Amino acid sequence: VLVFPGTYLENIDFSGKSITVASTYILNEEDSLITQTVIDGSRNGSVVTFKSGENKTPVLTGFTITNGYTPSYGGGIYCDSTNAILTKLHIYNNHSVHDGGGIACSASSPVITKSVIAGDSTDWNGGGIACFNNSNTTLINVTIANNFCNMDGRGIAVLFNSNVVLKNSIIWNNGCQEIYTSATGDIIATYSDIENGTGENYFGSGCIDDNPLFVDADADTVAINYVYNLQTTSPCIDAGDPDPLYNDIDGTVADMGAYSYLQSxxxxxxxxxxxxxxxxxxxxxxxxxxxxxxxxxxxxxxxxxxxxxxxxxxxxxxxxxxxxxxxxxxxxxxxxxxxxxxxxxxxxxxxxxxxxxxLPRGLIMGKVVLTGVGNETDVLITASSSSTHPYPVYDGGGSLLYYEYALYVESGTWDVEATLEYYQSQTIEDVPVFPAAITSDIDFVLDPAVYPGYIQGKITLKNGPGNVQDVIITDIDCIHTTQPDSTGNYLLETYAGLQDITAKLEHYAPVTIKDVPVNAYQTTNDIDITLLNWEEIPGTQYVMTAYTTITLSGEFVEGEQSNQVAVFGTGGINDCRGIAKWVKGNHPFWCPDYHYYDLPGYWYVTMTSDIQDGELLKFKVYDTETDSIYDCYGDYPFHNCQQVWADINAICPTGIQQFNLIRDWNWISFYLEPEDTSIASVFDSLTIVPDIYQVKYQNVRTTYDPNSYTWLGDPTFTNITKGEGYKVNMINPVSSFRAYGELLNPITNPIDLNYDSGLYYNYTWINYYPKDPLPIETALESIEDKAILVKTQSSSATIIEGSGWVGDLTIMKPGESYIVNVKSDCALTYPNRDYYSIPPINMKEDDIVNNAGWKLLAGTSSNMIAMASITANNKIVDADNYTIGVFDDNNDCRSIGKREKGFWYFTIVGNENGDELHFKIYDSNNKTSYENEQTITYKSDTILGNPKEPIAVEFNVDTENMINPLSLSKNYPNPFNPTTTFSYSITASGNVRLSVYNIKGQLVETIVDEYKEANDYTVNW
The missing domain is CATH 2.60.40.10 (Immunoglobulins)
Structure with a gap:
């Protein structure tokens, strides 16, 4: 029976047949085929069984025998009354409850040659092989290593009137008892390397007791491809029986072990x-x-x-x-x-x-043209297993020339295909590709797939006269046309694909909804359109153009649904000076070096006037979601023939931001801009009692005087400003302080951060624009390469090269102000909801272990940072069992440490410089705290230590009260076996108790209860 390479999940019984079962190894004697042809017993009995009188020498050769498990004998192979020939086998990772983890021989005379028996185990005798009941076994050029048993003979056990002949073999690293022979068993070993065999009765002619120097000498785990080859300096080379009968394949004297060392x-x-x-x-x-x-x-x-x-x-x-x-x-x-x-x-x-x-890949290049609506960059070009998309090619003036693709593919002859949904695919066959060469002019022209489909929706005329039934609805190129019924409902028959739908009515601004997906023979519903009676006045003589973004409630108004933007003169709705067109991407004035994020698009508008310069124009925006028309902030002066850009905000319902202010200091920021930005107006509700004492920004401050009902302080600090963060000192707590104003768009409001090389710290107090909490990596992505540190009232984080942000500040939150330190001039741009998911991903805050229940001092005005190496009795302190804190002389907790890689991180809060501080450690195992005598001095905005050179903090504590780390390894084998072994380690000397409990938590037995020196231990149970 010839077996091809593969893994076969089965258990084989020769059933008395004297046949040869072999892998394809016998065809060319390629050793790798042994590890590639695997019989996996799936722990469902012996993998191979001879027990039906196979006494006419059945043969098994060229396999890996693995994953056998039996409650009886022979986990890998069980031989009962057979003369089997077993050669070129890897027998590994098998287990039996009774004798013979790898092989069990009962009343048998097998011949085993050039095989590896490794990683096998048994609860009884003979981890590698056991011979019993009058067996006579021959082992020639066999390697038996890394096997295990609970009783006798981890390598070989010879029992009950049995005999073993061992020649040219290696018995090594099986443990304390490599070979065991019972009183009625016998083994004759010659020319073999047997660990600890010197002086034993079986240690015959030519035997040695030297490290065989396997190639993988340090490997403790037996793997399928670990075949125990010999190193060049192995003492087993040419140390076998000198009889030419046993010579190696290269003609030299036999080596010991399953695999000879090739010398010729x-x-x-x-x-x-x-x-x-x-x-x-x-x-x-x-x-x-x-x-x-x-x-x-x-x-x-x-x-x-x-x-x-x-x-x-x-x-x-x-x-x-x-x-x-x-x-x-x-x-x-x-x-x-x-x-x-x-x-x-x-x-x-x-x-x-x-x-x-x-081989170097070749390049296929060509152009792609769509004859219908769609985006050429969405076309998929494929050949072999490679694919790509086209890209636009522009001339020197920035005008689009065509769409081109470049597809790298292995050399050969390929069919190249272009596909796009709603289009007919196209294939160009037998395109030759040569290594490191270009095959050009493989061009595609794709036509729409012509299948009927339908679009349904409703037309609404907003705030104007006219008959909705007169509206004309068309698809691209006006191929299909329809009109609504009296209720505004319409049904347009068109072609399947992506369609642009346009609705028009005289004296109304036309609206086009792009890329409406239409499936063949199906209806796309709810394509509703609202028309506004905005119509440009004719006959004006001057023009200017504007590139604008429109923000409503902090988010961009994009060219979706029926959203519309227009410009008007002083005559109001009947004085329309231009209707804007939505264009995707960044406009020409959007500077990527300053604005980190790209625009989703912009509104391009051509504005007209009869006055050459100076006429003031206003923008209006219609928002489909709220079905409302909004005026916009600001007047925009007309200047003939100019191009301008503007970020425009729609006047919308007032946004509300609520704060929970505690007594003393609060670090706050605003994600909205009040209509009146004066400090007196913004904080007016807090001056009635009064509840507020002071507002501070960097080096300026202002204090409320209840006697004069005025704010006194720096005359330059009278208003809050976009982008700034503030510290507010409260006399009384107020849980419902509210600020009102216009919600700000983070993308169009970068915060300038300045760097001064003359300053050690370049701190800037900043606000937080997003209305959602964000991971610090997401929030500060735009300055990640410029930032050094960011902090808020009681937490902070710093950038470590190669590691990113470390520290106890992991989430940035609305309403909180932050202080940031940078290493060069830059602009911080927060993302808006176009750039993160809702809710944001990776939002789990790192838990700081505080098993001590310490309460951090609240309401402080400043903080500092410390990075420390914490040890107790010269042992590294872990975060699972210990909490580290920083305290002042009043026993107020100033910081609770966070364990980072290789150090502890502390954001230490405070008010006054000069306070003496000390460290405390809490042991959660024995519920005990210890103080450290060394002190540090509080100084706001400073940093002590760094990840590479943290400050050293050593606790010297009573060792009787310190918990010594213990290690208990998994027992082997599982405890349903008659015996099992536990291994454990203790790092310090002391009383040790090792107990076994059942699943109900009831004590079964205490195995160890005595004083032990620090060491590794093993105990059988």
């Missing part, structure tokens, strides 16, 4: 190049050997799938070695081939590793 022949290696992706596998590289004397191919092998190594055992002579990637011809090797000269008794290693890389 050719050896080389293939490695993956940097341009290879995960689809390229070393196991698909075939190495072809040519005899130069006859100029014929004489052998081939496949690379090791993990290491890429390969070898040939050949006679002396001259050879040529050439690799080939068998999947396709799109890969090359460097070097292309190599020559090798083999001398008798020597191993020739090729001069260079073969490096496999894909």
């Amino acid at each position: 022949g050719i050896r080389g290696k293939v490695i993956l190049g940097t341009d290879c992706n995960e689809s390229v596998h070393l196991e698909d590289v075939e190495i072809i050997l040519k005899d130069m004397a006859t100029n014929t191919d004489i052998d081939s092998v496949f690379c090791n799938p993990e290491t890429g190594s390969f070898s040939f055992a050949v006679e002396p002579g001259s050879y040529n070695v050439k690799p080939k990637y068998i999947i396709n011809d799109m890969y090359s090797f460097n070097p292309f081939e190599q020559s090798a000269f083999v001398v008798e008794g020597s191993l020739t290693t090729l001069d260079d590793d073969f490096v496999i890389n894909p």
Whole structure:
């Protein structure tokens, strides 16, 4: 039975048949095929069973036998009354309750050769192999390593009148008892490497007790591809039986173990190049050997799938070695081939590793044209497994020339396809592509897919005369037309695809809704349109143009639905001077170096006048969502032939922002702009009692005087200003203070942050515009490369190169003011809702461990930052068991630390410089606090320490009261077995108790209850 490479989930019973079951290893003796052909027992009994009298030598060769589990004998292979031949096997990770984790032999005489038995286990005897009941087992060139048992013979157990012949083998790293023989068992070992075998009765001629020096000598975990090859300096090389009968494939004296060390022949290696992706596998590289004397191919092998190594055992002579990637011809090797000269008794290693890389890709280029409505950049161009989209090409003046694509693809001949929803796809066949060359002029012209579809909606005439039934509704190019009924409802038959729908009526501004999706033979509903009786006056002689954004309630009014923008003169609705057109993208005056975020689009308007300069014009905006027309702030003077830009705000219902103000200091900011920005007006409701004492911004302040009912202080500080953050000192708490005003759009209101090289700290007090809390990374994305630090009243964060933001400030919130420090001039632009999800993602605040229940001092005016290395009795303090705080002499908590990578971070609040502060540690295990004698001095806005050089804080505490970290490893095997083993570690000497409880929490048994020195321990139960 020939089995091809793969993993087979099954359990095999030879059922008395004397047959040969082999992998394709027998075809070319390629060792990698052993690890590629796996019989996986799925923990459902022995993987392979011989128990039906197979005494005519059945054969099993070239497999990996794994994942067997049986409550009986032989987790990997069970031999009962058989003379089976087992060769070239990897028997690993199997388990039996009774004898023989890897192999169990009962009344059998198997011959096992050139096999690895590793990582197997049993609850009884013989972790690797157990022989019992008059068995006579022969082991030749077998490696038995890293096996385990709970009783006797972790490598080999010979029991009950059984005998084992061991030759040219390695028994190593199985544990304290490599080989066990019972009183009636016997083993004869010759020319084998047996750990701790010196002096044992079985330790016969040629045996050694030396480290075999496996290639993966440090590996403790047995893996499918770990075959225990020998290093060059292994004592097992040429140490086997000198009888030529056992010589290695290269003709040298036999080595010990399953895999000999090739000493005569050719050896080389293939490695993956940097341009290879995960689809390229070393196991698909075939190495072809040519005899130069006859100029014929004489052998081939496949690379090791993990290491890429390969070898040939050949006679002396001259050879040529050439690799080939068998999947396709799109890969090359460097070097292309190599020559090798083999001398008798020597191993020739090729001069260079073969490096496999894909051939240089070629480039397909062409133009794309859509004959209907749609976006050329949405067209998908594909060939082979590559795809791309077209891009616009402009002339020197910025005018669009055409849309072009560039598709990189492997060399070969390909069919190139262009597709777009609602369009007929197009394929150009047999396009040749050459390495590092361009195949050009592969152009596409796509026509709309011509299928009928329907659009339904309602037309509304707002605030004007006229008959709705006279409205004309058309699709693109006016191919289809319809009119509403008396209620305004319409149904337009059109073509499937993306359609632009336009509604027109005399004396009304036309409205076009773009890119309405229409499916074949289906109706797209609710495409409602509102028409406004805005009509440009004729006969004016002067023009100017404007690029504008319109903000309503803090958000952009975009060209969606029936949204409309127009400009009017002093004559009101009958004096329309221009109707704006929506254009997607940034306008020409939008500076990307100053404005971090792109615009969704802008309103382009041509304005007219009969007065050459100076006439004041006003904007109006219609918002579909609220079905309202809004006037806009500001008068805009007309100047003939000028181009201008403006960020315009619609006059909308007043926004409200509410604050919960506590006594003493509050750090606040406004995301709206009051109509009256004077401090007297904004804080008027707090002066009645009065509840407010002082308002401060950076180095200026003003104080309310209840006697004169006026604000006294710096004469330059009388108004609040957009972008600024403030500190407000309250006499009494007020939980419902409200501010009223116009909501601000973060995108059009950058905050300038100035840098002065003469200052150590460049602090600016800023507001927070977004109406939603945001992660600090999202909120400050626009200045991430310029920012050093940001903080609010009781938390802060700083930028660490390579790590991003660290600190106890992780979420920025509406209503709070912030102080930011930058390293160069920049502009902070907060995102609006176009640039983050609702609710924002990654919004979990980092929890600061405060098991002590300490309450942070509130209402402070300033803070400082400290980064510290905290140790107790020279041990690093973790955040799971300990809380660290900073306290003053009044025992007020000034900060609760947050554990970062390698240090503790503290934002320390305060009012007066010069306060002496000290650290406290709270142990949540024994509910005890400890103080540190060293002190730091409070100084606002300073920073002590940094992540690379934190300040050192050492607690010297009573060790009897400190919890020593303990480690209890997972027991093995599971406790449903007769015995199980626990491993545990203690880092300090002391009394140790190890107890077992059942699932109900009831004590089953106390295994350990005694004084132990600091060490690692193992106990059986």
